[in-house]
Amino acid sequence: MQMSGPLDQLKIIELGHVIAGPLSAALLSDFGADVIKIEAPNRTDMMRDLGPKAEDRVGVWWKTLGRNKKTLSLDWKSDEGRDILRRLIEDADVLIENFRPGVLERAGVGPDVLHDWNPDLVVLRVSGYGQDGPMRDVPAFGRAAEAMSGLAHLTGFPEGPPMHPGFPAADSTTGLMGALGIMIALFAREKGIARGQVVDLAVYEALLRLMDYPVPALTGANLSPRRNGLRQPMDFAPGGMFRTSDGVWLTVSAGSAETAHRLLRAVGGDALADDPRFATLGEMSQHMAVVFDAINDFVTQRTVKEVEAVFARHDAVASRVLSVEEITTNEQIRHRGDIVSVAGEQTQVIGPVPHLSATPGQLRWLGRPPGADSQSILRDLGFNDERIAALCEAGLVRLEGGRAL
Secondary structure, three states: OOOOOOOOOOEEEEOOOOOHHHHHHHHHHOOOOEEEEEEEOOEOOHHHOOOOEOOOOOEHHHHHHOOOEEEEEEOOOOHHHHHHHHHHHHOOOEEEEOOOOOHHHHOOOOHHHHHHHOOOOEEEEEEOOOOOOOOOOOOOOHHHHHHHOOHHHHOOOOOOOOOOOOOOHHHHHHHHHHHHHHHHHHHHHHOOOOOOOEEEEEHHHHHHHHOOOHHHHHHHHOOOOOOOOOOOHHHOOOEEEEEOOOOOEEEEEOOOHHHHHHHHHHHHHHHHHOOHHHOOHHHHHOOHHHHHHHHHHHHHOOOHHHHHHHHHHOOOEEEEOOOHHHHHHOHHHHHOOOEEOOOOOOOOEEOOOOOOOOOOOOOOOOOOOOOOOHHHHHHHOOOOHHHHHHHHHOOOEEOHHHOOO
């Protein structure tokens, strides 16, 4: 049974492609937003084909990024296509695009035109380096943003090269930050603080904002963070990755003096926890090699169950590093409903997050084929089937599977 979502009156037009912009729309679609994804008839979103395919030969990445979205194949840069886009925009709340700066303007649909069509429209513009500045026109992908934000610089071992994380961190955090920007702009509109406005988001900025400590550490404390391998950044608290005697990786961590002393007591008893060198986190950070070695010796000489039992008795934190296979079967993750699918689909995806008590999110469908909703969307705009057929014949619109009316 499908429920009304908290955003079911929100209408979003997505001109985005790949991850960053489409993820913003997907996150909001989980909570009921009505998203129309527009693709060119002769050039679909590359995420449909990138990476592994499910048994139905549809890309699994597209299945999750295209979730809950209607799809319209439309040449929106043509005169007739631009007029259809205008009619959609007039009734929309949000437009999302993540082209390089200037693409919308050259197509005659820059923010000034969009706000002439709909003064209340919120426009999310995602680009590599933002809509202005000396790097405005420099091409970029997520990994360039991971490099510019400092994430790659801080990831890896001190003696090794910078490293990228194991998932598209820049694009993913940009999608999250883009959804936040949209909701802030909508709140300002709702409260009469502003009408429609542009949300200008550079991909590197999302990571830069979430990596909150390096710049204050440098400018406020004259400390320049460096790669620290398996240990915490700048050794501000004890922790790291350790492998048990039966081959299970654990991450061990503490975030305060109290939790750090519980951790020390677990691995070294009172003698270690009460050592004056470790009285405070500040003092502990000066001797972190000793702490790290003590944790390593304790963990590597015991099985995972033995380590977990001791840590549980001391209320200390040690968490197993789960593989993807283990994630899909984990009892806590399953209990929370964090992995979901829809009837008739083999592919499972991550469910809506966060969990709202009164208006929870919902997965309604996975990514649809190109043009799956072209006919119904155009009919809703007042086009009859004869006119839709003419648009298809002219190559301006495509129906699912390229079929004719």
